[in-house]
Every structure is written in structure tokens, then in C-alpha cells.
Amino acid sequence: MPLPENPDALLEAAKRHGYAVQLDDYEGGSVTLFEALFSAGVRVTAGGEVVLDQPVNAQRAKQALAGWQAMMRSGAQRAVGSHLREEGSIRIFRSAAVGYMRNWAFAFHRLAMDSSMRGPGGELLFEVSPLPGTGVLGGSNLAVAANSANPEEAREFIAFLTDDEIQKKLFACSGYTPVLKSVYASYARQPQTCQALLSGTSEPPPTDGLETTAAELQALAGAMHAALEAAEPRPAGAHYSLFSGAFRSCARALVLSRVARLVDFDRWARALREAMSGRHVGERDACPADQ
Numbered sequence: 011m012p013l014p015e016n017p018d019a020l021l022e023a024a025k026r027h028g029y030a031v032q033l034d035d036y037e038g039g040s041v042t043l044f045e046a047l048f049s050a051g052v053r054v055t056a057g058g059e060v061v062l063d064q065p066v067n068a069q070r071a072k073q074a075l076a077g078w079q080a081m082m083r084s085g086a087q088r089a090v091g092s093h094l095r096e097e098g099s100i101r102i103f104r105s106a107a108v109g110y111m112r113n114w115a116f117a118f119h120r121l122a123m124d125s126s127m128r129g130p131g132g133e134l135l136f137e138v139s140p141l142p143g144t145g146v147l148g149g150s151n152l153a154v155a156a157n158s159a160n161p162e163e164a165r166e167f168i169a170f171l172t173d174d175e176i177q178k179k180l181f182a183c184s185g186y187t188p189v190l191k192s193v194y195a196s197y198a199r200q201p202q203t204c205q206a207l208l209s210g211t212s213e214p215p216p217t218d219g220l221e222t223t224a225a226e227l228q229a230l231a232g233a234m235h236a237a238l239e240a241a242e243p244r245p246a247g248a249h250y251s252l253f254s255g256a257f258r259s260c261a262r263a264l265v266l267s268r269v270a271r272l273v274d275f276d277r278w279a280r281a282l283r284e285a286m287s288g289r290h291v292g293e294r295d296a297c298p299a300d301q
Contacts, residue, residue: 049143
């Protein structure tokens, strides 16, 4: 299975081998579509303002969405449909119905701990790599509420979760993405398995079940670090969920359409600005299109 080196190569490979990617109507679908546009050099926002309707961004977005539509219409997701989320993507990829999967780091551990995803010698039957293009940052944040009844305990808990050793364990044992550069540096030099970290020894004790090896974790950490270095943040704002929904309703409709659709980028951008200001926007307002 070839490893695509750029976004266009990924779409072409997906047409031939299938692609499990999150495109359901939820935040994961927004992330996938942001990645599609960011990878094409599109700026959706800049300096807190919507700039999707600027000519260069509109043209690039048009081409990028057309490429994704062509990939979908080719049957790249014929075995999976257009309503995948993270868990469904893992199931489809595990079944070998598709050759490629886009997912978060936790999926690596889920697959690596599955005996069906290893060969007779214990080797992995899949590889992991950064997304060929631009990924998207975002997710959970740790913060203390202004009216917290236990602010000191909350700060201690945050300090605990962001400790170097705890971050290593969360990564090696559960697949959480490390938030400390020191963890990536450690795994580049001297990777440790989950069992080694939990036992406090350099050599892991014997285990009856499958365990991700130090070399596998080293490769995963390297791919994750490279992906983070090439990623961009999601558009920020007090009404992000409304903005994300307005963006997704249009971009998703275009990608999943069975016919060519012409989009009024000026009107789409106005809808995004309204959503950014807190107004609920429907699909008809967000994505006016001719068919």
C-alpha cells in the first residue's frame, strides 16, 4: 500500500484503495473538512475575521472541495458510507474494507492491541504516518472555573495530569497525545512501554497479553510530533460551535453531493460571520448553491 506524500496523492490513493475518514455531521466532520481546506492553502479566518470569500481562498476552496467530491463519487467510501465517526472508522479499517484511515492517536493503540492486526511474528499489519497535508489542532483543555469551590485542588490535578511522567503513561498506556515537548524528546531517545513505566523499571516485566512495543511507540511519537508541528488551530471564537456547524453544513453538502454544485462564497462567508457573532444559521443560509 503506497504512503501518500501530499493531499492530492492521498485522494488518488483513496479512490483505488478506499478511505475511512470522519465525515458524519458532528465536530469530527468539521475537523476533516478544515483539514481538507487547510491542506490546500485555504484561509477560512484570519485575525478573528472570516476571509473565505477572498478570491484566492474561494478559488482554492472550490478546487479542494471538488477534489474531495470526486474522491467520494469514485466509490472511495463505498464500503463505509458517509456517516463515519472515530469508532466506525476503526471497525472498517480493521475489517480491511479500506486501505487508509484518518483518525486520532488513540486508534493506534486500539489496533495494536488487536491480535488480528498483527502478523505471525507479532509485527504490525499497518503503519502510522502524519496526515499528508495540514492537520487541525484542538480538543480538550484544562482550566479552573472562576467560581470553583476547590481551586487549589483543581490546580493540583492539572499539575498532576501535565507532569512529565504522567504524560508518558497517558501516551504509552492509553494513546493520549502528549502536550509536553519533553515526552516526544524522551521517546526519540529512549522509548518505554506502558508496562515499563508502570513498573518503574527500564525493562518491562513479562505480560500475558499484547503490548505495544517500545519501537512501535517511538514510531508513533515521531509521527504525532511531526503532525503537530504541521498542524494549525481551529478558528477561535466565543460561538465556535455555531461557526463550526455553519462551516460543516456547507462543506459537507458539497463533498457528499452526487452532482456538481456552484457555491456563492460571498454568501457562505456572510453566514459564517453571522454564526461567529452568535446567530444560528441553517444549511440553506450557509450553503446556497445551484445544481
